[in-house]
Amino acid sequence: MKDLLDKLNPQQKEAVLCTEGPLLVLAGAGSGKTRVLTHRIAYLIQEKGVNPWNIMAITFTNKAAQEMKERADALVGMGSDALWVSTFHSSCARILRRYIDRIGYTGNFTIYDTDDTKSLMKDIIRSLDLDPKIYKEKNLLAKISAAKNNFVQAEEYRRSVSTWQERKIAEVYMEYQARLKKNNALDFDDLLVKTVELFQTCPDVLDYYQNRFQYIMIDEYQDTNTVQFEFVSALAKRNRNLCVVGDDDQSIYKFRGANIENILGFERVFPDAKVIKLEQNYRSTSSILNAANNVIGNNIGRKAKRLWTENGEGSLVRFRQFQNGFEEAEFIAGDISEKVRDGASYNEFAILYRTNAQSRLFEEKFMMANIPYKLVGGINFYARKEIKDLLAYMKTIDNGQDDLAVQRIINVPKRGIGAASIAKVDQYAYEQGIHFYEALLEAEFVPGIGRALGKLQSFTTFIQSLRSVTGYLSVTELLKKIIDDTGYVEALKAEDTDESRARIENIDELISKTAAYEESTPNPTLSGFLQEVALVADIDSVEEEKDYVLMMTFHSAKGLEFDQVYMAGMEDGLFPSYMTLTADSSDDLEEERRLCYVGITRARKVLTMTAAQMRMVRGETQYNKTSRFVREIPRELVDLGRDVETQRRFSKPSSGMFGGSEAPAKKTYPSSVFKPRAFTVNKADSLDYTVGDTVRHMKFGVGIVQAINDGGKDFEVTVNFENAGVKRMFASFAKLKKV
């Protein structure tokens, strides 16, 4: 136990030892807050004899939760599976599965994602006869979400509004909740709202959880919103052993309702709170840290603090400007290849940007340069059409109450059931006060249904037949049966386009996800899988051991760290975004600056910022100035790369969109890049193609395999492409498909 505390600095130690009563830990970037939390958990269990069952920790992502559990496990060595470590949303979902029947839902409720709520809202606009030109579902949903984040429920909202416009929104809000309830569905915000409602209406339930969670810890507290605060304070009310950890400088989710008051006013809510500041940074070099300090120093509304480090000075922050986005991407790809050739491995690098749209250029260049990468964010895996379709089948089989899911797949694949028939059934269901699927089962009573009846009946027969086998099929087997019986993959195969092949790959991935779920869960069920799937974030699937470059938005990068970070698109109008530059209040700009601070502090050793003079945005060419954030870094901390040679090398006009492949490919990515060092990909046992076979690559198209070398950790394949010429690549990354 001694060594457990020995590894901590005095402030960290204090935070670990201070277990009783409210505690606010103001933890600067890289100051070891995760370490404090895990050690605190270990200390509670080992020294204070607290039962792990009585400890709750809330993290920002499922991945962080997983890691915290593992680390606590390593320190304590036992009992940590009884710990409750999870995100707000997952915690609430778990509580609601158990008790939601007390507030009029049933425990097998579905969780609607953004797409689902959008189509629901579209329905509502139609049925309330609102002008879709004035009432956009996105705006309405944003209003409702904002209300929910502040824990304002529909009735209360209606009572509080005054203008005619607001009353309309209140009406929509009421209808929206009614429909959700009818579908036995919750949106993301509802998970929080309904849990707090449950606590308020059922004191015995709250009592149970208050007793259970004697010690509560919240990470990333600066990004909690009001309803999350209500949730936490309800739970912590009895024992008051609440430890929150956060950094006001890293608050970047105001747009999602995060209430900075939660952290700034913590001492007001808990006057007896102890406050500990962690200001020593263990992550970054002093050059990087100083750059971060200087940038964030321009913000007015923040708690005074200044991070320091004992780490060496390190190299200066690099800044490079390019003609356009292509060259920017080319530079970064070339830079990484060069460093890998000199002994670095891909997973040391991350590329961060403001908007997801920026990732496309990098994807293109990286694919060309044969650099393995993983894209985080963008379209969530589970939001893809093919995945949502298959999940909708599973939902329909699991719980016919989800009208949205049923309507999604009733004509997928095409069964000749059109909008008109669906509307008739929907109307009938509405009149009878039954679910859409129930209405389908008695379709013969639907007025004017006519020739569609047979088609509807064969659909329900099909679903019923799938339902009847759920008892003895595993989730994976059921999914495979759905795919077979609907001919979903078969149809995609027949399409035979790049897109359809990518979809099939996604479906294969879904199958492995169900298999993985069944392996990792003691009592796997269909409902269990669907629940788990609803709350996973893209970042949760990142595996550190895998050797790839990560590309993501600044937002997604929160809580992560990398040896070498590229901050791309450092231009006024992009970052900070045009919206915040034109806004009249400086609050939004300050939030952008915090986002920049988060980005800078992700880097351990090398930080590179890049910008383009000219950039295509929404099909238009924009000319942007260098970001003010770059200019806020003192000149002496920046390496501007005035070296003529590098300028010339990277400022060459690129030869068209895709034409640039030959020249840079030779120069920047020689085969020595493929030293098999530290390359820990999953090597396939065998390849399904061999020398002489024709294969297809995502980017290069069709080619003939010339050679396959077993490079030990992976197969190295040489392919002669029809259009792209001869390329050597790793089999596990290239994902070649025999044709």
Added chain:
DNA sequence: CTCCTTTGTCTTTTT
């Protein structure tokens, strides 16, 4: 009912 073409909107960021 389905497929194809045209039109409009969008981009900040996400559980």
Added chain:
DNA sequence: GACAAAGGAG
């Protein structure tokens, strides 16, 4: 420039 929604032809 991309993608979804709407409108029109078969």
